[in-house]
Every structure is written in structure tokens, then in C-alpha cells.
Amino acid sequence: MAEHAAIVGAGVIGAAWAARFVLHGIDVKISDPSPHAERIMGEVLDNARAAWADLGLPEPSEGSVTFCDSIAEAVAGAVHVQESAPEDPDIKISILEAIAEACPPETVIASSTSGIKPSVLQPSIVNPERMLVGHPFNPVYLLPLVEVCGGDLTSAAAVETAMATYASISMKPLHVRVEIDAFIADRLLEAVWREALWLVNDGVATTEEIDDSIRYGFGLRWAQMGLFETYRIAGGEGGIGHFIAQFGPTLTWPYSKLMDTPQLTDDLVDTIATQSDEQSGANSIRELERIRDRNLVGFLQVLEGNGWGAGETLKAQRDRLG
Amino acid sequence: MAEHAAIVGAGVIGAAWAARFVLHGIDVKISDPSPHAERIMGEVLDNARAAWADLGLPEPSEGSVTFCDSIAEAVAGAVHVQESAPEDPDIKISILEAIAEACPPETVIASSTSGIKPSVLQPSIVNPERMLVGHPFNPVYLLPLVEVCGGDLTSAAAVETAMATYASISMKPLHVRVEIDAFIADRLLEAVWREALWLVNDGVATTEEIDDSIRYGFGLRWAQMGLFETYRIAGGEGGIGHFIAQFGPTLTWPYSKLMDTPQLTDDLVDTIATQSDEQSGANSIRELERIRDRNLVGFLQVLEGNGWGAGETLKAQRDRLG
Numbered sequence: 176m177a178e179h180a181a182i183v184g185a186g187v188i189g190a191a192w193a194a195r196f197v198l199h200g201i202d203v204k205i206s207d208p209s210p211h212a213e214r215i216m217g218e219v220l221d222n223a224r225a226a227w228a229d230l231g232l233p234e235p236s237e238g239s240v241t242f243c244d245s246i247a248e249a250v251a252g253a254v255h256v257q258e259s260a261p262e263d264p265d266i267k268i269s270i271l272e273a274i275a276e277a278c279p280p281e282t283v284i285a286s287s288t289s290g291i292k293p294s295v296l297q298p299s300i301v302n303p304e305r306m307l308v309g310h311p312f313n314p315v316y317l318l319p320l321v322e323v324c325g326g327d328l329t330s331a332a333a334v335e336t337a338m339a340t341y342a343s344i345s346m347k348p349l350h351v352r353v354e355i356d357a358f359i360a361d362r363l364l365e366a367v368w369r370e371a372l373w374l375v376n377d378g379v380a381t382t383e384e385i386d387d388s389i390r391y392g393f394g395l396r397w398a399q400m401g402l403f404e405t406y407r408i409a410g411g412e413g414g415i416g417h418f419i420a421q422f423g424p425t426l427t428w429p430y431s432k433l434m435d436t437p438q439l440t441d442d443l444v445d446t447i448a449t450q451s452d453e454q455s456g457a458n459s460i461r462e463l464e465r466i467r468d469r470n471l472v473g474f475l476q477v478l479e480g481n482g483w484g485a486g487e488t489l490k491a492q493r494d495r496l497g
Numbered sequence: 498m499a500e501h502a503a504i505v506g507a508g509v510i511g512a513a514w515a516a517r518f519v520l521h522g523i524d525v526k527i528s529d530p531s532p533h534a535e536r537i538m539g540e541v542l543d544n545a546r547a548a549w550a551d552l553g554l555p556e557p558s559e560g561s562v563t564f565c566d567s568i569a570e571a572v573a574g575a576v577h578v579q580e581s582a583p584e585d586p587d588i589k590i591s592i593l594e595a596i597a598e599a600c601p602p603e604t605v606i607a608s609s610t611s612g613i614k615p616s617v618l619q620p621s622i623v624n625p626e627r628m629l630v631g632h633p634f635n636p637v638y639l640l641p642l643v644e645v646c647g648g649d650l651t652s653a654a655a656v657e658t659a660m661a662t663y664a665s666i667s668m669k670p671l672h673v674r675v676e677i678d679a680f681i682a683d684r685l686l687e688a689v690w691r692e693a694l695w696l697v698n699d700g701v702a703t704t705e706e707i708d709d710s711i712r713y714g715f716g717l718r719w720a721q722m723g724l725f726e727t728y729r730i731a732g733g734e735g736g737i738g739h740f741i742a743q744f745g746p747t748l749t750w751p752y753s754k755l756m757d758t759p760q761l762t763d764d765l766v767d768t769i770a771t772q773s774d775e776q777s778g779a780n781s782i783r784e785l786e787r788i789r790d791r792n793l794v795g796f797l798q799v800l801e802g803n804g805w806g807a808g809e810t811l812k813a814q815r816d817r818l819g
Contacts, residue, residue: 187731222786222787222790225787225790226790226793226794229790229791229794230794230797230798230811231798231815232814232815262747290747312714312715312718313730313731314786314789314790314793317790317793317794317797318713318714318717318718318793318807319713319714319807319810320709320710320713320714322710345810345811345813345814345817346810347709347713347807347810349706349709349710349713351701351702352701352702353699353700353701353702355701357747359696359701359702359706359707359710360710360711360714360715362692362696363689363692363693363707363710363711363715364715365692365747366688366689366691366692367685367688367689367724368724369688370684370685370687370688371685371724371725374681374684375768375772376768377675378675379673379674379675379677379681380673380674380675380681381772381775381776382724382725382726382772382773382776383725383772383775383776384671384681385681385685385723385724385725386722386723386724386725386726386776387642387669387671387723388642388644388671388681388682388685388723389682389685389719389723389724390719390720390721390722390723391640391641391642391669391671392634392640392641392642392682393634393682393685393686393719394716394718394719394720394721394723395640395720396634396640396716397711397712397715397716397719397720398712398716398717398719398720398796398800398807399712399716399800399805399806400708400712400806401707401708401709401710401711401712401716402689402690402693402704402707402708402711403693403704403705403707403708404704404708408635409509409635425584425612425679425687446697446698450697450703450704450705451704453703453705454703454704454705454708464544464636465544465547466803466805467636468544468547468548468551468636468639469551469803470799470800470803470805470806471548471636471639471640472548472551472552472639473795473796473798473799473800473802473803474720474795474796474799475552475639476552476553476795476799477792477795477796477798477799478720478721478792478795480795481788481791481792481795483721483788483792484721484722484792485640485641485669485720488641488667488668488669489552489667491667492552492554492667493553493554495667
């Protein structure tokens with residue numbers, strides 16, 4: 176029997192995982208009780224194939240897609256199992272138990288959970304040391320990030336194997352070294368989500384106004400640089416230390432409905448400045464600005480070509496001036 | 498005397514404002530006490546010209562740049578004044594008072610403050626009804642968004658004039674209808690910033706790991722769609738109602754250090770769903786997915802061409818398969 180990856184739960188996330196594996200030539204076996212699973216899989220795979228072609232990638236030698244009648248059938252002999260069941264600890268635990276019973280004892284079992292700690296999910300499964308979280312981002316067949324987080328019982332070897340598996344399907348695995356609810360990205364997303372809910376709840380802004388405040392502004396920065404590298408530039412020639420000095424006091428101002436903030440001690444400022452130097456110090460601020468601008472120019476052109484979002488302002492500018 | 502815009506404070510933000518006006522053929526007069534102001538202006542204008550050329554825009558008939566010895570000289574006869582002084586209410590108020598004394602009584606005076614309410618800044622200036630906030634995003638010569646927010650004393654006519662001025666230099670003015678500290682975008686940014694500071698403070702992740710969690714993942718989504726449109730897709734065929742139903746309970750889970758969240762009442766869920774329909778209902782979920790994918794494909798190609806961020810994973814994929 177050929178090696179295969181098992182996809183347990185094939186909704187929006189699971190189907191896109193399957194597409195990513197298949198387009199990298201890896202066979203998948205899928206278990207999902209939904210009567211819509213095969214249709215959704217077909218539609219997602221069509222989207223993924225179209226994106227693959229748009230990216231100018233070579234015609235793939237696709238892996239096969241097999242729908243199975245049971246979890247046991249899907250995971251038997253699998254080299255990697257990706258669980259993408261509904262975001263409910265009880266549901267996930269019972270499915271993970273069934274997976275662990277039926278697949279080889281050394282097979283890595285990864286949960287796509289966006290926030291539940293692996294230590295909560297793993298205690299009752301057999302060979303819990305090979306269970307961990309591999310949290311992807313939608314659409315999984317295009318976005319590179321996957322957060323890899325082990326629990327109390329997870330072995331270092333399992334983390335290493337999962338990181339290698341994800342790298343082999345062209346992903347960017349990010350090891351979440353400290354186990355924490357919601358990992359890293361979703362803590363940031365959750366903070367934004369909570370603040371946005373307040374803005375809608377209090378009638379300050381509509382969903383569209385909030386989205387516009389993102390996609391015509393800082394969202395264009397975050398597709399290429401994150402928070403700290405962006406603020407390093409924002410500090411100008413003084414760098415991130417200058418930025419923190421200027422905007423640090425706002426932490427105590429009512430700029431967020433959520434007011435519990437860390438103290439900006441000298442130690443924390445120093446930690447951030449040191450980490451930022453290690454991250455971005457190879458480029459000067461001016462060089463970072465030029466990289467940022469080249470990326471932004473490309474994004475704006477892409478959006479214009481697609482008639483979308485900030486591309487409209489570029490098109491208006493071109494029409495006005497051309 | 499030809500019409501001109503006055504730039505008061507020409508650091509990172511003010512200089513980029515000047516560049517945006519100049520490249521749209523509008524003369525600027527600048528007041529800034531820093532001995533570095535002229536050098537910084539030259540460097541920022543060079544960056545802006547390079548970006549303009551990269552965007553394929555027609556060779557501009559540039560406005561002139563004049564450095565003035567005083568605020569009064571810069572703002573006399575100006576059709577629009579943009580104040581970009583340090584983020585300190587006392588400093589800003591004294592500068593705004595000087596601006597208002599010296600410019601025509603009907604001239605709109607806009608502050609670039611990223612969070613201070615205009616009602617705090619305007620009471621002591623003459624003709625306070627023409628003072629408002631025009632909050633831009635760095636780099637101002639490339640990012641379209643500017644948040645326009647009036648204070649208690651601001652006239653509707655001043656808001657309208659400012660919106661038209663910003664649209665005339667190819668920006669996307671967003672009217673912040675309810676005056677609130679930090680307006681809209683910076684409340685979201687502040688929420689992320691505070692959570693990120695906790696992550697660094699508690700040793701969970703480094704600045705680079707946090708940035709990677711953004712730029713290889715959700716940052717690529719936010720350059721084209723915001724929070725709600727993205728989550729509308731994440732809900733799959735069920736749309737945003739399904740998303741909220743699935744992830745609503747996490748509001749009460751420890752997914753953020755900042756725990757004060759609104760209650761997801763039926764009313765709030767209904768408000769969000771209605772606003773989301775108005776915003777995005779013209780496209781089906783599948784159509785939104787295809788738009789999103791086309792944009793993401795373009796961004797990834799741009800990043801690959803520039804050897805940056807998520808472009809590395811695309812290049813690796815191409816190398817592996819090509």
C-alpha cells in the first residue's frame with residue numbers, strides 16, 4: 176500500500192488540507208460523515224488547482240483522493256493524520272481516540288484546532304506522545320503558515336516530524352515553543368475580533384467600515400511585514416526604541432476597550448529592541464522602506480488588476496492622471 | 498499666490514504627506530524646526546517618486562516644496578493644513594493655536610494624530626469648526642486610507658471639504674462617524690499591540706515569531722479583505738452566522754490576555770449578519786473565495802519577485818517542483 180495522509184473531517188479546512196497534500200503528489204484518505212463532503216472536496220480542489228495554475232507552478236502529478244466509510248479505514252497505515260473536526264474539545268477528543276486506536280503507533284496525529292491546547296486533547300489517546308497541534312490558516316492550499324504546538328506529553332521527535340511533513344508540502348511551520356491557548360496568531364486575531372465586536376456593538380462603525388480601515392491601510396503592510404518590523408520602520412531613523420518611546424504612553428490611554436496591558440518596563444523595552452535587531456537589523460530602515468514599498472506597489476497592482484479594494488484607488492489615480 | 502497645502506511637522510508622516518501632495522501637482526509649504534527636516538523630506542520624496550514610477554503612473558507635474566521659517570509663513574493662504582507634530586496633546590494644541598491664528602478662517606486644519614480626539618485639540622483655537630482629524634497610515638504616499646473624524650465643534654462642511662481634499666490626492670477617506678479615542682484602525686492595532694506585548698513579556702514568542710505568524714498567514718488576507726469579509730468566507734457555505742455560531746464561545750475562553758468582551762447577544766449577531774450582507778452579499782461565498790485567491794496569488798508572486806516573506810515559500814515550491 177502506498178503511503179498516504181489521512182484527513183479526518185473535511186469541511187472548509189480539512190478539504191483544503193487534502194488539496195494541499197494532493198497537489199504535492201501525496202495520496203489522501205478522507206473520513207467525514209457529512210453527505211456534502213465529496214461535493215465540498217471537489218469544489219475546494221477545483222479552487223486549489225486554479226490557484227496552482229495562476230501561481231505558474233508546473234502541472235502537478237496529483238495524489239489520489241479516497242473517501243472512506245470510517246475513521247479506522249482512513250487512518251490505517253497513514254504517515255500523517257490531520258484532524259479538522261468541529262471546534263469542540265469533546266468531539267475532538269473522541270475522534271482523536273478513534274484515530275489513535277487505528278493508525279500506526281508512530282504516526283503523527285495533528286489537530287487543526289485554532290486554539291485548544293494539545294495537553295487538553297491528548298491524555299486519553301493511545302501513544303499520546305505523537306499527538307500535537309498543526310494549526311493552519313484558510314485557504315490552507317495557499318497560505319503558508321502552520322503553527323506547530325506540542326502538549327505536556329508530546330515528544331520532541333513528533334514535533335520535528337510534523338515540521339518536516341509540513342515543510343515538504345511547501346508550508347512555513349512555526350514552532351509554538353510555549354503551549355498557550357490560541358497559540359500565537361489567533362491570540363492576535365482574537366484581540367482584534369473582540370475590539371471589533373465592541374465597535375459594532377457600540378455603534379461606532381459598521382463591519383464594512385472596520386474592514387475598510389484594515390484593507391486600505393495596515394492590512395497592506397501586514398501581508399509582507401508583521402507588527403514589529405512595521406513599527407521598526409514607523410519609528411523612523413530612531414527605530415523601534417523611538418517608536419515605543421513615542422507611543423508607549425498610549426498603553427495607559429483609552430485606545431482599546433480592553434485595558435489590561437503589560438507594564439512597559441525597561442526590561443521589556445530592551446527585550447523587544449534586542450529581538451527586533453536580531454530579526455531585522457541586517458537591513459537599514461531605508462532598505463526596509465524600499466522593500467516594503469516594492470511589495471506594496473506589487474500588491475496594489477495585483478488589486479487593481481483584480482478590480483478589488485485598494486486597487487480601486489490606484490485605478491482612480493491612473494484614470495485621473497493618464 | 499498659487500494655492501498650496503501647508504505641512505506643519507515634517508517627520509516620517511509629515512514628509513510623506515508632503516510627497517503625496519507634491520506628486521499630485523500641489524505646492525507645499527513646510528514648517529518644521531528640526532535641522533534634519535530638509536534631508537528627510539528629500540529622502541522621503543525620492544522614495545515616493547520611485548514608488549510612483551513602479552506603479553506605472555504618468556510622469557507627474559510636481560508641485561513645489563518650500564521650507565518656511567515659521568508656522569505663520571507656511572500656513573498663510575493655505576487651502577489645507579496638515580499638522581503632524583509629535584503625539585503629545587499639549588504640543589499639538591499649541592501648534593494648532595498658532596496655525597489657526599495665521600491661516601484663513603475657512604481653511605481646514607487637519608491633525609494627523611493617531612488617537613487624540615479632535616474635541617480635545619480644538620477648543621482653544623480660533624474658528625474651531627474647521628479643525629478635525631485626518632489620520633493617515635505610513636507610508637502616506639502609498640497607503641490610501643485616511644480616517645476623518647470631527648470633534649464636538651467641527652462643522653459638517655469641514656468634514657466634507659477634508660474628504661474631498663483627500664479624495665483629490667487619490668486617498669480613501671473613511672469618515673469616523675462617532676468620535677472615539679484612537680478612531681477605528683488604531684483601536685484594532687492597539688488591541689494587537691497590547692496582546693503582542695504580553696506574548697513577548699511572558700516569553701511565549703519573539704518579535705520575529707509574532708511577525709511570522711502575521712505575514713505568512715492572516716496578514717496576506719488582510720491586504721485585500723478585512724476581518725468580517727474574511728470570516729464570512731471562513732464560515733463556509735453557512736456564512737458569517739455559521740462562523741459566529743462556531744467560534745462565538747471562544748470569547749469566554751482564555752484566548753486573549755484581555756478578557757473584557759461584549760456579550761454575543763442575538764441582537765449583536767443579527768447586526769453583524771445584516772451589515773455583512775450589505776457589505777458582501779453581492780458576491781457568493783464561492784465568488785469571494787475566487788476573488789480572494791486571485792489576490793493572494795498576485796501577492797505571493799509579488800513577494801517572490803522581491804525575495805521577501807511568504808514569497809520564499811512560493812520560490813521553494815517552484816524550485817522543488819520545477
